[in-house]
Amino acid sequence: MTEGSTAQSRVEVTPLRLPARPSLTVDVEEWYHTCLVPEYVHPESRPDLTRELDWLLPEVLELFADCGVRATFFVLGEVARQVPHRIREVVAAGHEIGSHGDHHIRVGELDVEAFRADITRSRRELEQLIGRAVVGYRSPEWSLRRFDNPKLAVVAEAGYRYDSSLAPYLLAGTPANGRDPYQVRWESELRLVELPPFTYGGRLRIPAAGWTGRLLGGRWIAGRAAAALEAGRPVTFVVHPWELSTRSTPGSLRGAARFVHEAGRSGYRRKFRQILERLPWRPLEELLNAADTAA
Numbered sequence: 094m095t096e097g098s099t100a101q102s103r104v105e106v107t108p109l110r111l112p113a114r115p116s117l118t119v120d121v122e123e124w125y126h127t128c129l130v131p132e133y134v135h136p137e138s139r140p141d142l143t144r145e146l147d148w149l150l151p152e153v154l155e156l157f158a159d160c161g162v163r164a165t166f167f168v169l170g171e172v173a174r175q176v177p178h179r180i181r182e183v184v185a186a187g188h189e190i191g192s193h194g195d196h197h198i199r200v201g202e203l204d205v206e207a208f209r210a211d212i213t214r215s216r217r218e219l220e221q222l223i224g225r226a227v228v229g230y231r232s233p234e235w236s237l238r239r240f241d242n243p244k245l246a247v248v249a250e251a252g253y254r255y256d257s258s259l260a261p262y263l264l265a266g267t268p269a270n271g272r273d274p275y276q277v278r279w280e281s282e283l284r285l286v287e288l289p290p291f292t293y294g295g296r297l298r299i300p301a302a303g304w305t306g307r308l309l310g311g312r313w314i315a316g317r318a319a320a321a322l323e324a325g326r327p328v329t330f331v332v333h334p335w336e337l338s339t340r341s342t343p344g345s346l347r348g349a350a351r352f353v354h355e356a357g358r359s360g361y362r363r364k365f366r367q368i369l370e371r372l373p374w375r376p377l378e379e380l381l382n383a384a385d386t387a388a
Contacts, residue, residue, distance in 0.1 A: 104241050109274045109286060111384045115318060115328045116288070117164035117374035118191075118257065119153065120231065121146070121172055121180075124335040124342055126197035128234045129350035134197050136171065143343035146172060149334045150179045154186050156337070156362075160369035163187050165376040167231040167257075170195035170215035177222055184223045189376035191229030192216050192253070199236040200244055208244050212251050228254035229377055235265040240287065246279050255286040255381060257329060262298040272298060273326055288377055291328045293317040302331040307357025311367030318372060327380060330368070337362045 125133040125142050132138040157164060166183050168190055173180050184190060195215040200208055212230060219227045230253045237245055237258040248256050256277075260266030272292055277285045292298040293314075299305050301314050318328045335342075335354070339362060346354050 103280050104246075105278045106240050106271070106287075107276045107278065108271070109276045109384075111274045111327050111380055113322045113325045113327055114380050114383065115322060115330065115372040115374050116377045116380050117162055117369075118231070118290075118329060118331050118377060119164050119166045120193055120331065120333050121150070121166050121168040122193065122197055122233075122333060122335075123172065124338075124354065125344060125346075126169065126233070127346070127350050127354065128197065128199050128236070129348075129353065130346065136196065144175065145338060145340075145343065146334060147176050147179060149338055150176070150183065153334050153337060154182060154188075156366065157188075157369070158186065160366065162369050162374035163189075163376055164374060165189040165191050165229060165257075165378065167191040167193040167229070168219060169193045169197055169233075170211075170218055171197070173215075173219055173222055180219075180222055184225070189229070189378045190219055190223050190225075190227055191231060191257075191377070192219060192227055193231055194233055197233040199234055200232050200242075201236055201238075205244060205247060209247050209251065212248060212253075216251060216253070228252075230256050230258065232256075232258040235260040235290075238266055240270055240275075240277055245277060245285065246281075246283055249277075249279070249283040249285040253285065255288055255377065257288040257290070257377060259287055259289055260300070261289045262292055262300060265300070268296075268298060286381060288327075288329050288380070290331050291318060291321065293321075300331075304353055304356035307336065307361045307364070309357075309364075311364030312371070314364075315368045315371035318368070322372070328372075329377065330374070332365060337365060 259270040261272040
């Protein structure tokens, strides 16, 4: 058990034993929702950019149906307002909807009340759109960063059951976050389940998704995931719709933003299909429900 201090209250982190199941997650955002290009993220400063999700989401759903998998789709509120019909189609296909916030703005750029308003609005509008509860949250660009971030308690206060924002590796997060599921509890008795993204490489904790995963073979990544499951560890995999596009990026990205977006993207849909076909991927909510049933 690890303890730390926050501006709100003491926080306690306890390992959580969940069934060794593979969970698939999709961060539903446009190609331009990169925090490395601030003028693209903030709607008030964004130029007129081509959107892809209206045609790309149906392709993703078709791929998932072909492979017999289901997933949790963490949806930006902004995106849900742009393509509500596509989000309803995601639900109709048997997938879970979670919140990715209202806009793809790093949590650290928002004060506590602005952050509360962002995640509350997103959850409310998504629930009104799909007609069911939204219980999961993932912050843009893993920007909650640490388990002792006071804003993590705001996620619990807003009514979410679980969070999947705390990367267990440097830059996006910290190894102190832990690579396996855990429960975060505050003195106020607020509780939140944390479901970290899958990493490989032992102590190095290299992300299995993103550009580091795209550069590797799909069968190799699937093999690492299968080994983790055999060792009794749940696996949470992450993908973005734009990673699966076979078309050229419809706008300009430079420097680090271009590298993160383009590295390993050519041919990744084929590799990703290999990952899908290897394991019975399901939504995160089903992992928690299975744990509740077992208990």
